[in-house]
Amino acid sequence: MSSPAISYKDRYNYKDYLSWNEGERWELIDGIAYNMSPGPSTLHQRISRDLSRTIGNYLEGNTCELFSAPFDVILAEANQTAEESSTVVQPDIAIFCNPKKIKAQGAHGAPDWVIEILSPGTANKDQYEKLLLYQTHGVREYWIVDPEEEIVKIHRLDKELKRYTLPQTHDRSDAVSSSVLPELTISLEEVFRAAE
Numbered sequence: 001m002s003s004p005a006i007s008y009k010d011r012y013n014y015k016d017y018l019s020w021n022e023g024e025r026w027e028l029i030d031g032i033a034y035n036m037s038p039g040p041s042t043l044h045q046r047i048s049r050d051l052s053r054t055i056g057n058y059l060e061g062n063t064c065e066l067f068s069a070p071f072d073v074i075l076a077e078a079n080q081t082a083e084e085s086s087t088v089v090q091p092d093i094a095i096f097c098n099p100k101k102i103k104a105q106g107a108h109g110a111p112d113w114v115i116e117i118l119s120p121g122t123a124n125k126d127q128y129e130k131l132l133l134y135q136t137h138g139v140r141e142y143w144i145v146d147p148e149e150e151i152v153k154i155h156r157l158d159k160e161l162k163r164y165t166l167p168q169t170h171d172r173s174d175a176v177s178s179s180v181l182p183e184l185t186i187s188l189e190e191v192f193r194a195a196e
Contacts, residue, residue: 014074015083025070029129031086036070036122040092043147044117048092050194051115051145051186055095058184064097064112072106075137082108087133092117095180110137113180117145131155135164141180150192152176 009016011031020026025036040048048068056066069090076085094111096102101109114134116126126144134142135157142155142164150172155164156179170176172192175185 011086013083014076014085014088017088018083025090026088027090028086028088029125029133034125036090038121040117040119044092044119046194047117047145047147047191050191052093054186054190055093055181055184058181059095062181063099064095064181065099065102067094067096067107068092073111074106074108075110075133076108089130089133091115097180110134110139112139113141113143113178114139115143115145117147131164135162138162141178143178145191147192150188152188154178 012028012033013031014028017026017028017033025039027034027036052066052068059066069092071090071094073089073091073094074082074085075087075089076082080086088106091111091114093115094107095113096107097112098109101107101111116122116130118126131142131144135155138157140157144153144155144167146152152170152174153167154170154176155167157163158165170188172188175187175189177183177185
């Protein structure tokens with residue numbers, strides 16, 4: 001299970017995060033550090049690879065850009081600089097359609113579309129903490145892929161309410177699209193078959 005770091009401080013920020021050992025993977029959520037070790041399973045990586053390939057191929061010549069973990073996404077509050085930000089996450093897959101958010105050291109600001117693939121150690125964080133985090137920071141669409149159940153839950157942001165609507169749940173037999181890239185259709189049969 002992904003657990004909070006043993007802390008010498010109550011809260012950390014991105015400046016602290018930059019000083020940590022490069023060989024380790026961490027995320028900060030509201031100043032709490034989470035160790036991302038050990039690395040994801042082979043099943044997780046196969047799903048991530050195939051989703052990244054499908055979406056990445058579609059994005060050829062498009063202004064939107066895909067990044068896969070490990071890639072820092074800094075989600076600062078309105079009154080914070082990037083260094084002061086207490087939230088830095090590494091989504092499994094993040095799609096950005098605003099090139100101004102992409103910097104030399106990761107991205108500053110919310111992706112348009114995030115995909116997290118559940119692992120036993122991070123499932124609770126992905127389904128609860130990150131769901132609220134992505135909603136608060138305006139991620140337009142959040143997909144949670146469950147390799148064990150072979151389902152995808154799609155959360156779409158209601159711009160007026162500034163919250164996610166009830167999720168749509170799709171199983172292996174479905175083909176799905178994102179509201180961010182509506183012309184792209186993804187076969188979940190192919191996604192989950194690749195993980196076998």
